[in-house]
Amino acid sequence: MTQAECVECGADVDLYDDLEVGEIIDCGTCGAELEVIDVSPPVLDRAPELEEDWGE
Amino acid sequence: MQVGILYSRIRKDEKLLLSELRDRDHEVTKIDVRKERFGLDSTTADIENLDIVVDRCLATSRSLYATQFFASYGVPVINAPETADVCADKAKNSLALADADIPTPETEVAFTTDAALESIEEFGYPCVLKPVVGSWGRLMAKIDSRNAAEAILEHKATLGHYEHKVFYVQEFVDKPGRDIRVVAVDGEPIAAMTRTSDHWLTNAAKGGHAESFDIDDTALDLVERASEAVGGGLLGIDLMEVGGADSGEYTVHEVNHTVEFKALNDAVDVDVPAAVVDWLETRVANAEADEGNEQRTGVTATV
Numbered sequence: 001m002t003q004a005e006c007v008e009c010g011a012d013v014d015l016y017d018d019l020e021v022g023e024i025i026d027c028g029t030c031g032a033e034l035e036v037i038d039v040s041p042p043v044l045d046r047a048p049e050l051e052e053d054w055g056e
Numbered sequence: 057m058q059v060g061i062l063y064s065r066i067r068k069d070e071k072l073l074l075s076e077l078r079d080r081d082h083e084v085t086k087i088d089v090r091k092e093r094f095g096l097d098s099t100t101a102d103i104e105n106l107d108i109v110v111d112r113c114l115a116t117s118r119s120l121y122a123t124q125f126f127a128s129y130g131v132p133v134i135n136a137p138e139t140a141d142v143c144a145d146k147a148k149n150s151l152a153l154a155d156a157d158i159p160t161p162e163t164e165v166a167f168t169t170d171a172a173l174e175s176i177e178e179f180g181y182p183c184v185l186k187p188v189v190g191s192w193g194r195l196m197a198k199i200d201s202r203n204a205a206e207a208i209l210e211h212k213a214t215l216g217h218y219e220h221k222v223f224y225v226q227e228f229v230d231k232p233g234r235d236i237r238v239v240a241v242d243g244e245p246i247a248a249m250t251r252t253s254d255h256w257l258t259n260a261a262k263g264g265h266a267e268s269f270d271i272d273d274t275a276l277d278l279v280e281r282a283s284e285a286v287g288g289g290l291l292g293i294d295l296m297e298v299g300g301a302d303s304g305e306y307t308v309h310e311v312n313h314t315v316e317f318k319a320l321n322d323a324v325d326v327d328v329p330a331a332v333v334d335w336l337e338t339r340v341a342n343a344e345a346d347e348g349n350e351q352r353t354g355v356t357a358t359v
Contacts, residue, residue: 020074022066022088035065047065052217053116055191055261056292056312 004042008032015042057340058083060101060109060131062122064090068318070112072329080333089118094125103131107340110134110290111314116144116189119314132343134336135289135313142286143313146188146224149286152311156285158278159298159307162227169209172223176205182228185212189219191312192261198228229309232301234258236269238293239317239328241335243283245271247326249319260316266323278308286311290332 003012011029015036023036024047033047059082063070077084085102087109092101103109109126111133113119123137135143142148153160162179165188166172176183176199185197185208199205212220234252237260238245248271251264258264271279275295282293292315295306321328 018071018075020066020071021086022063023071024065024067051115052194053189053191054114055116055194056314056316 002042004044006030006032006034007045008034013044057107057337058085058105059336060085060087060103060106060126062087062089062109062111062113062119062126064088064118065114067114067316069316072318072321073110073112073332076329076333080337082333089113089122094122096128099125099129103129106131107343108132108134108336110336111140113314116191116314120144132339134339135291136287139287139289139291140313143291143311144189146186146190146310147222149311150226152285153282153308156281158281158285161229161296161307161309164225166223166225167221169213169223172209172225173202173205175223175225177202179225179227184226184228185209186224186226187220188222188224193257193259196257198256226309229296229298229307231258231296231298234264234297234301235309236275236295236297236306237320238271238275238279238295239291239315239320240279240283240293241290241332242288243280245276245279246328246331247320247324248275249323251319260319266319268324272304274304275306278306282308282311286313289313290335291315292317 002015004015006013006027009030013027019036019039021036021039025034027034034044035047037043037045059077087101092099109131111119111123120140123133123140126133127137142152147165150160150163164175166175182198182200185199187195197208234250235258236250238248248269249266250269251258251260251266253264260266279293283291292312294310295308297303298305298307317328
């Protein structure tokens, strides 16, 4: 399991091996939603806010 | 096969799909639609050699336009832009179902708060007010009184976006605490589940409890016809039981074109992503066979 830094609080976030660019993960420390921007090396950014037309 | 996945967010559904495709050694091109540009003749996205593109856009607006562009470039898209257009809009969805004589909740659309209030009063209380574009049960209102109706209509009229001024009013269906979601490919069910909740909204996204559901012949027929009514493809067809649980009588309230299936996959024994990929493989194989026939006969092939 690798780690990356949370851009919101700076804590280390545990990352699974099958991480995908575009996936959203939660920071276990501050609860921020983070988007995976890159996987090698892993880079996280704040996830976009929910939009009205999201869904299925 | 070479598969393009249109996305802006990778949910568990997309992870399941990607994993299944890669396990079968298919080549996958992830296309983040936020990063690409779409011209009239070409795109910055890498679409060369793609056999098929699967639209998994989270945002309906992006899904509607991206599928149009990809279809225009001659890349087969799941689902077709025509299907997306009908399914993305609840009014078009209701019309398509009604036109195909599929039982669907009574619905009216009004363009002013006064006309909408007339609709609501005519339906009686409770009735339901829904946004024409929306998902996951958001902004849905069960209206219990005239006071509530007036307040909600005023709020909607001032929300800003013009779509909120298209008032979609529907009868309240007294379902037995659950509705039914069927995921189907070209009308053939992969699996089905009930979504149960104490709340009037039973969507999985609202916390509805999912359980496997055995489809009877009536539901099977409705699923097939509802799929055909919106143009077919990979769809989530939502039904409600009329007259109590296991009554065998249904009304189809919605067909979804970028269907989420993670809750279904957890609730049933069927491997849903595997069934979806089976179907994609068949579509591509059939298209290749048609192409071969076309070369021999001069008839145009479609996926």
